[in-house]
Amino acid sequence: MAFNKEKFIKYILTVFALSSLFFLFLIFAFILIEGLPLFLKVGFKNIIFGFKWAPTKGSFGIFPMIVSSFLVTFGALIVGGPLGLSCAVYLAEYSGKRMKMLLKPALELLAGIPSVVYGFLGVIYIVPLVRNYLGGSGFSLISTSVILGVMILPTIISISFDAIMSVPRTYREGSLAMGATKWQTIYKVVIPSARSGIMAGFILGMGRAIGETMAVIMIAGNALKIPTSLLDPLRTLTGNIALELAYATGDHRLGLFSTGVVLLVIIMALNYIANFGIKKKRLK
């Protein structure tokens, strides 16, 4: 009897554990079933490399949005990367116990702030700031990059921090024993050894930035052109889906799912690189 119960619990837990896999599968299947027919109907090239998005008039080009999504993502990395890495280095190498106890929960809080709040702050403060001091409408590549840069900080910091902490103590001791200063040790030994983990943090941060929706819709301006300056408005892939889904029917709706397929592929690629590509490199 007891034996059966143990076995029973084990199976139940297996089922629950597999359910996440099951949901992932459902999401995949759903997006592909809805998104692929349009690819077949309109053609891969016309969607991915098409410049014109006018779904109610039969044009489904999302190339400008793909470019825009990458632009804001790199913008976010430029803002959040150095900041996040510095913070991780400080936390791992310099900060005392009390500082750590202050910073760690603060970071968790930063990660937990809903994106609509970031968007709101962006609209109220960043957008007017950009408009008044830099020009343009303020709804722009640069505003979006700044907000996204802050949003990806927790991801970058926590993963980089773990990577730096996992560098063996002996490396540091060796370097210090050779007469290197603390900064030299960090710069020449610790960071290079933790490089793959730090890269993984950056790439996961990219994934977060490219997938962010609400804040982006609120501050990106959502224009359909490829931005030609930092002050131009732009529309990302996620923004396109969220903006138009409410009104979309027929091919328009399918077009949004096609946008979703492209987004899914990009996110999968990023996650793959973060998880496998980099680990493999580390093994070498």
Added chain:
Amino acid sequence: MNGTKIRLLILLLIFGLFCLSCGRGGAGAGKDQHTVTIAGSTSVMPFTEKLAEYFMLENPDYIVEVQGGGSTAGVQACMNYTVDIGMSSRHLKDNEKALTDVTICNDGIAIVVNPGNPLDTLTIEQIRGIFNGRIKNWKDLGWIDREIDAVSREEGSGTRGSFEDLIMNKLEIDDGIMVQDSNGSVKEVIATDPYAIGYISLGLLDGRVKGLAVNGVSPTMENIKSGDYEIVRPFLYLTNGEPDECARTFIDFVLSMEGQTILQKEGLIDIL
């Protein structure tokens, strides 16, 4: 062991599908309660909600549920019998003509700028030029040398559809024009950006933005009623065939003197 796992997986799949199919089963209302479900245009929604409030006060045994989704979604939901009444803020397209439509009121579309903007009037040509991307600078319109921050609505929106019909005259709205996804967000952008221009439902016009005169005619109720202000679109209620009794009661209320007065107070143009 492996076989059991697979069997469990299949069971789970069936369970999942079962859950999905359950979602479709409608919520049955109580016997003596009448429920009217309404969905569609986000421009019509706030006014319908207002009407529904008054209506439910007078008819306590009725429940009126109002949802957004957009004009096209309203049409679609009406065609699928998902709702009793669909709301649309644009005329029906040819392939949607099977539905019965009732005009409940008219709404002007106001071309709005920031209150700090000294311009008071633009011609339809000029507005078309701005949204078509030909006119990019305020100095071409007799103001300062500063880029125009034009804001449009997203593809599929009823307000955008009407704007395209009434102003753009088959010209395309330029890709460089910003897009916001509701009347409210457009208004928010205009209210905070001194160099912005956009278009919103006239009923939502308030002190935070300034409605421009078009061809010299200001967007006021009198001018719309007299037919001088031409950027006007109907607010429609749609039913699939004849409305049932409950829907009929609500529509009659909206078309009554009382309903129309409520709409008029909200800034819309009654059809009395």
